[in-house]
Amino acid sequence: MAHASGMHSLEFKLPDLGEGLTEAEIVRWLVEVGDLVTIDQPVVEVETAKAMVEVPCPYGGVVTARFGEEGTELPVGAPLITVAVGEKPAAATGDTGTGGSGNVLVGYGTSEAPARRRRVRQERPLSGASATAGQAGAGAVNGRAEATAAPVDAQAAGAAATVNGQAGGLATEDGPVPVISPLVRRLARQNGLDLRELTGSGPDGLILRADVEYALRAAGRGATAAPTAEPHPPVPQAPSPAPVPGSPAAAAPAEIRTPLKGIRGAVADKLARSRREIPDATCWVDADATELMRARTAMNAAGGPKISLLALLARICTAALARFPELNATVDAEAREIVRFGHVHLGFAAQTDRGLVVPVVRDAHARDAESLTAEFARLTEAGRTGTLTPGELTGGTFTLNNYGVFGVDGSTPIINHPEAAMLGVGRIVPKPWVHEGELAVRQVVQLSLTFDHRVCDGGVAGGFLRYVADCVEQPAVLLRTL
Numbered sequence: 001m002a003h004a005s006g007m008h009s010l011e012f013k014l015p016d017l018g019e020g021l022t023e024a025e026i027v028r029w030l031v032e033v034g035d036l037v038t039i040d041q042p043v044v045e046v047e048t049a050k051a052m053v054e055v056p057c058p059y060g061g062v063v064t065a066r067f068g069e070e071g072t073e074l075p076v077g078a079p080l081i082t083v084a085v086g087e088k089p090a091a092a093t094g095d096t097g098t099g100g101s102g103n104v105l106v107g108y109g110t111s112e113a114p115a116r117r118r119r120v121r122q123e124r125p126l127s128g129a130s131a132t133a134g135q136a137g138a139g140a141v142n143g144r145a146e147a148t149a150a151p152v153d154a155q156a157a158g159a160a161a162t163v164n165g166q167a168g169g170l171a172t173e174d175g176p177v178p179v180i181s182p183l184v185r186r187l188a189r190q191n192g193l194d195l196r197e198l199t200g201s202g203p204d205g206l207i208l209r210a211d212v213e214y215a216l217r218a219a220g221r222g223a224t225a226a227p228t229a230e231p232h233p234p235v236p237q238a239p240s241p242a243p244v245p246g247s248p249a250a251a252a253p254a255e256i257r258t259p260l261k262g263i264r265g266a267v268a269d270k271l272a273r274s275r276r277e278i279p280d281a282t283c284w285v286d287a288d289a290t291e292l293m294r295a296r297t298a299m300n301a302a303g304g305p306k307i308s309l310l311a312l313l314a315r316i317c318t319a320a321l322a323r324f325p326e327l328n329a330t331v332d333a334e335a336r337e338i339v340r341f342g343h344v345h346l347g348f349a350a351q352t353d354r355g356l357v358v359p360v361v362r363d364a365h366a367r368d369a370e371s372l373t374a375e376f377a378r379l380t381e382a383g384r385t386g387t388l389t390p391g392e393l394t395g396g397t398f399t400l401n402n403y404g405v406f407g408v409d410g411s412t413p414i415i416n417h418p419e420a421a422m423l424g425v426g427r428i429v430p431k432p433w434v435h436e437g438e439l440a441v442r443q444v445v446q447l448s449l450t451f452d453h454r455v456c457d458g459g460v461a462g463g464f465l466r467y468v469a470d471c472v473e474q475p476a477v478l479l480r481t482l
Contacts, residue, residue, distance in 0.1 A: 009082045010059050014046075014074050024048045025073045025262055031081070032185075035063045043081055046074075047262050051393060052354075052386035061085035073261060184209045191216055263355040274417040277333070282412045283461055284448035287469040288435065289428050293443050295475045304370070310348065310402055311372035316471040317400055317423055318344050318365040319478055324464040326456040327421040328397050338455050347396030347416060348376065349403070350383045357383045358416055360396040404428065410446045420455045423468065424448040445472065 014024060024046035031043045042054035043063070061083040068074055178200065184207065188195050198215055200207035260268050274280075292312060299307045321328045321344055329340040346364035350357050359379035364372065382388045399416045404427035413424050426446040433442035449465045471477045 007061075007084045007086045009064055009084050010061075011082050012043075012057050012059060012080050014076050014078050014080050015055065016076050023073055023075045024053070026068050026070050027052065028070060029066060030054070031063050031066075033063050033066060037061065037063060037083065047354075047386075048390070051388045051390055053389075055080070057081065057083065059083045059085055178204070178206050184212055188212050193219075263357065267356055270417055271414050274415050278331075278415050278417065279453045280415050280450050281453050281458070281461070282448055282450045283458070283465055284410060284424075284446060285465055285469050286444055286446050287472045288433055288442045289445045289472050290435075290443040292472050292475050293428065299369070305373060307369045308373045308376060310376055310400070311369045312475075313402070313423075313425060313472075314346055314348070314361070314364055314372050314376075314400055315369055316468055316478065317346065317398065319471065320464050320467045321398060322365070323467060324456075324460055326460050327451060327464055329420045329455050330397070330418045331420065331452060331454050341397045343397070345395050345397045347399040347419075348379075349399065349401040349413075350380055351406075352383045352386075354386055357388060357393060358396065358399060359383055359388055359392050360394065362395075398422070401425065404445070410448055412448065413450050415450055415452060420452040421461075421464075422450050423465075424450070447472070 025048075026044060027047050028045040029043070030045060031037055031041075037043060037057055037060060039058060039060045040056045041060075043057045044055050046053055046055055057080075063081055064084045065082040067079045067081065074080070185195065187209070193212060193215055195207060195212075198207055198211055199205065201211055202208045259265075293309075296307055296309060296312060325340055328344055329338055331337075332339050343363055344365040346361045347358040348361070350359060359382070361367070361372065361375050361379065367375065379388065379392060382392065396416060396419060399419060399422040401411075401413050401422055401424045403411050403413070404425050407427055409426040409429075411424050411426070413422050415422050424447065426448075428443050428445045430441050431444040432439055433444055434440075435442055447465060447469055449461055449468075451461045467477075
């Protein structure tokens with residue numbers, strides 16, 4: 001691999017992301033071979049068993065190789081990229097020397113915003129022989145991932161000093177189109193949009209994401225502009241005839257195999273371990289939630305931030321755990337000890353497009369209903385966008401599972417190992433109910449408690465669930481603990 005004088009390559013490996021994680025799956029590359037990167041600039045988005053994480057590179061320079069395609073699973077310590085660095089790369093806005101920052105995750109350490117990166121144009125080979133000589137062979141990473149490397153030659157590496165300075169001005173007809181980021185270039189490529197037909201609204205004609213999105217919307221409205229040129233335009237295909245019943249084409253596939261990895265694999269492992277190690281039992285009770293719903297309506301009518309039902313249930317949980325602390329515990333099997341916690345880190349089950357996650361509200365026992373509502377909303381949104389950190393998904397001492405949002409009445413949930421109990425809440429629906437000696441239609445909910453029988457007997461579990469039901473039926477009971 002040839003580089004300009006004073007340039008040498010550093011290999012950046014997949015770092016230890018913490019929480020005992022040993023591997024991660026590449027979700028999306030944020031840089032391309034030939035891009036100029038600065039210290040602590042995110043270069044790849046990976047999915048661990050707990051969260052989506054952007055991994056920053058501790059080196060500044062030119063990307064000369066990437067290892068692993070999107071969807072590839074890499075172990076910790078496997079190479080991610082190689083970066084050609086020099087003693088004083090002039091292209092970066094800050095100090096991007098050979099030394100790295102030592103940071104692992106975005107948001108820790110260096111706070112300077114990374115400089116806008118541009119693609120370093122690689123010289124085109126003049127002959128087939130030189131083109132072949134300039135290609136890097138694919139290398140295996142632990143027998144699974146292959147390098148998608150394309151070496152940067154001496155002229156390209158030397159050109160890194162003038163990229164951010166825009167010494168070359170706008171791209172020529174044969175050069176790369178100036179785009180604000182590889183993500184915008186990829187968006188255009190995925191939608192068959194030729195960037196050469198766009199006029200960028202950024203500085204010096206730089207194409208922004210808004211420019212690409214506007215062009216795509218215009219194309220969707222059937223704009224009269226010239227059709228987008230594509231290197232390989234799709235060929236329209238006639239609709240396939242419907243398969244004849246009884247023919248092989250009409251037969252369903254024999255089986256479909258889906259790898260247990262990422263969040264799905266982590267959930268499977270944790271649930272299986274819970275079933276193996278925890279002798280759980282479940283008790284349940286129906287409760288009249290009419291007064292709780294009226295209390296919430298009155299709170300929200302008084303002005304101020306709206307209070308969620310989940311926050312009220314969480315407040316009831318923390319009050320019940322103060323009365324029955326045996327359930328806010330875990331079992332240390334090796335030491336044969338029950339460990340009881342003095343704080344309540346409340347987990348809550350949240351279903352997302354990426355699977356089931358259980359974010360944790362720290363010190364829930366010290367929060368009021370408004371604070372709980374805000375934290376539930378923040379963690380739920382982070383779960384939906386895949387931005388929960390490993391720290392926000394671990395350390396829970398008790399879990400609240402509101403499966404009523406799925407339209408079901410009851411369940412026997414599996415305990416979130418290594419916790420000792422989980423409260424389940426079904427849907428709240430109008431039902432006939434005897435109220436003050438008369439039959440009436442009331443808002444009824446089913447509550448269930450699954451608990452580790454090693455930490456307590458049925459009397460404690462029943463007492464906890466009865467107290468929760470009493471608070472649901474008569475919220476004024478909570479006033480004794482405020």
